[in-house]
Amino acid sequence: MKKNSTIEKATAEDVIGIASLLSWAFGFSKVRSREYIANIGLETLRLIRGEDGRPVVCAGLLQTAHVFHRKPVKAANIVHVAIAPEWRGKGLAVPFVDALCDEAKSNGAAIATLFASTRPVYRKAGFELAGHEIVYEAATAALPSASRLAFDRVELGDPRLAVAYGAKMLAESGLLERAAAHWNELRRAPTDALAAYLAEGEAAYLILDMGNEARLEVRDWFAASPEAALGLLSFLARFRSVYPAVRWHGAPQDDLVAAMPDKGWRLAHQEEWLLRVLDPAAALRQRGYHVDAARLALRIGEAPPLEIDIRAGKAEVGEAAGASGAAFSVQPTAFAQLFTGFRSAAKLAQYGLVSGDSDDIRRCDQLFAGPPPWVAEHF
Incomplete structure (x- = not known):
């Protein structure tokens, strides 16, 4: 099987195969596996088939939102990624999750979140620590x-x-x-x-x-x-x-x-839990902020800088004009942490993951301030 095998939506005929994957990956009983499939809905499940047509990789893709400073950011939870034991270690997880993120983005999600059994694998797919359970x-x-x-x-x-x-x-x-x-x-x-x-x-x-x-x-x-x-x-x-x-x-x-x-x-x-930002401008536009008025030019990695302009608590985000050399810069791996407030700009600066003058770092700390991010369930 190739890494770029087609990602398919699950059908009723796949329930037995998906239940087996959940049992092998998470120790679910047959009853629990079927209950879980019914609870999240068969329509949320995505899979890759082996040469015999049976599912060898599956996961759920749930449309939702995470709330930051009283405003929801459209999101997708990638839940219970299960790979058949004989297919593990063959590099399937990253392209599979990439495909799920592409679908989530096409459905309007600005961020994707998951819990990772093996963090290095999901970091390769662009996910980073973002909050607590x-x-x-x-x-x-x-x-x-x-x-x-x-x-x-x-x-x-x-x-x-x-x-x-x-x-x-x-x-x-x-x-x-x-x-x-x-x-x-x-x-x-x-x-x-x-x-x-x-x-x-x-x-x-x-x-x-x-x-x-x-x-x-x-x-x-x-x-x-x-x-x-x-x-x-x-x-x-x-x-x-x-x-x-x-x-x-x-x-x-x-x-x-x-x-x-x-x-x-x-x-x-x-x-x-880990987060990948699918659409930085949309994510920044949707979240709430701790200040009523501020402006910041923000460069994420090598991408053109974005300008965050907050007025009366509402954010407008677009490409920054003439600020490419002066933008506050954050490494892509650190942006998820900054976005959720998991780590402050000042702390990320200590780790060498952001750069900017002291005023920008302080302004960024003010923008993304708030309660530490967490979730109330394991998804």
Whole structure:
């Protein structure tokens, strides 16, 4: 098979083959593989076939957006890239991901994101570290119990949960504008062990997975204020007689951690997601910024410099006129980190990945300032 083999959309006849790839690559059971395919939708799956016509490479391509400073940047999540064991190490991953990025860009995505099992491979495809996935764990006995915020059980598909998540999304940096596939995965089996709870005044919500005796898993959560975060933790404390620990996805500067006592919690897992900028001008135009007015000429690698002109908080981006020698310059490998706020211009300058005068570096730090980027799920 050649590296430039045709990328095809999956069909119903491919389900068995794709399920096998997911099992071999990620240890999915047959039931879990079929559930996953149903959750993200067969229409999102792309594959390469072997000479016998069976899938040997597959991945999902999900249309979504990541939010930066309250504005969504159109994106594609490349999810669960699976390669048959006998085809690994043959250089298929990079051209396959390149083709997925081309399709994503043709569909309007300005950025593409993924989690990488082998970072060097995806760096060859132009991806770079861009944000965090963090899982915290706390002993339920250590949770505060001072609050009596009332929670009611609601249906998993209650639309108020999505509305509340929208408020959380705008307050953070990097969170997904979730598509149906993301919500489907949050509500995945075992559904009989799942329950959703919504606080009075919609100040907080929880989606709890009670299927693991070792710990209580928070699939999703939101707290609108420090008081709501305390109330959410106090509600979780009611499970202390059954579960010794509780886990949740959170931010690097996490609201639930801030509401915890100094002790009783720990970092259970940390991983970074990667981003490739497909259309720099569109990506810069779509994201929000920390300043209301600024102008910066920005050169990415050897490309012609772009001028970012922000007025009243809205960005206009076009080719810079007469600024080719004076533009703030950033290496392509560092641009993704700068764009999401994963690393500041000042820090990237220390690594020799950006160049410019001190005023430009300071202006760039102001432009891309904000909460550290993260995602609330593993996609």
